[in-house]
Amino acid sequence: MGYTKIDVMNETGYVVLDMYDQAKDPKEWLDIEYVDWKSSGVTRFAPLASAFGEMECNGFWNHTPPRTDKDGVWVQANTDVAPILKKRAEEPGANIGRCRVIELQPNEYGDALYNMHQDDNNRLNPDGTGWIVRGFFNLSDNPDSMMILREDRFDPSTEVRIPLPAGAQLIVDTQRFWHAVWHQGTEPRYCLITSWESGPELDAYIAKHHGKTRIENYPVTPELAEKAEAHFRRRVDERAAALAAKGIVDESVKDPEA
Ligand SMILES: [Fe+2]
Numbered sequence: 046m047g048y049t050k051i052d053v054m055n056e057t058g059y060v061v062l063d064m065y066d067q068a069k070d071p072k073e074w075l076d077i078e079y080v081d082w083k084s085s086g087v088t089r090f091a092p093l094a095s096a097f098g099e100m101e102c103n104g105f106w107n108h109t110p111p112r113t114d115k116d117g118v119w120v121q122a123n124t125d126v127a128p129i130l131k132k133r134a135e136e137p138g139a140n141i142g143r144c145r146v147i148e149l150q151p152n153e154y155g156d157a158l159y160n161m162h163q164d165d166n167n168r169l170n171p172d173g174t175g176w177i178v179r180g181f182f183n184l185s186d187n188p189d190s191m192m193i194l195r196e197d198r199f200d201p202s203t204e205v206r207i208p209l210p211a212g213a214q215l216i217v218d219t220q221r222f223w224h225a226v227w228h229q230g231t232e233p234r235y236c237l238i239t240s241w242e243s244g245p246e247l248d249a250y251i252a253k254h255h256g257k258t259r260i261e262n263y264p265v266t267p268e269l270a271e272k273a274e275a276h277f278r279r280r281v282d283e284r285a286a287a288l289a290a291k292g293i294v295d296e297s298v299k300d301p302e303a
Contacts, residue, residue, distance in 0.1 A: 080100060175243040
């Protein structure tokens with residue numbers, strides 16, 4: 046039968062919505078509680094919805110009973126101080142799974158490439174229901190930081206670089222893409238990440254906010270791109286060698302987060 050997917054999301058695997066006027070809102074993300082949760086890069090997460098409403102960030106499939114990334118339960122201590130973020134996650138009216146704010150420390154282009162991973166959003170997702178995709182609403186103003194997407198992990202020509210000023214709103218099929226954020230700056234980056242179920246509600250929300258399936262890549266010089274690629278490949282090789290020395294075959298990155 047297959048999963049319900051959204052036509053406009055299938056086109057390139059992501060959409061960029063109209064900018065949100067982030068400046069009009071209080072910075073709720075500075076008042077919520079974060080827990081240490083290792084993802085791509087140096088991160089912490091503040092859960093707004095979790096498997097059972099607890100202050101934790103684990104994938105829903107790692108709980109008992111294991112289940113897919115749907116029917117998240119609001120974490121009251123955090124939603125009490127972040128009602129606007131909760132409302133924004135609810136606006137599409139689609140089923141919500143994990144919903145959290147990520148705090149990411151600055152990093153380098155080559156390390157961001159190394160951090161790229163595919164999410165495991167649809168583990169245990171029943172056939173015939175909606176494919177899980179993820180919304181990224183940038184909260185802090187990071188116009189020189191970007192979401193890096195690659196259809197092919199080792200093919201830079203497939204790279205998309207979406208800038209992340211405050212109010213940037215993206216929806217990405219993060220199971221399809223290798224992805225990570227390159228965050229330039231001196232302060233942490235904050236972003237609301239929500240797992241949504243594909244279906245007519247999310248489709249209508251994307252249309253309402255004029256989802257665009259293509260953007261102009263954030264510019265990088267060929268020299269910088271080459272240097273970053275070399276750094277990325279070196280780290281991949283070093284990791285493989287380190288694991289091989291222990292008799293482990295490197296099966297590459299499988300990170301459910303970020
Ligand atoms: Fe991710």
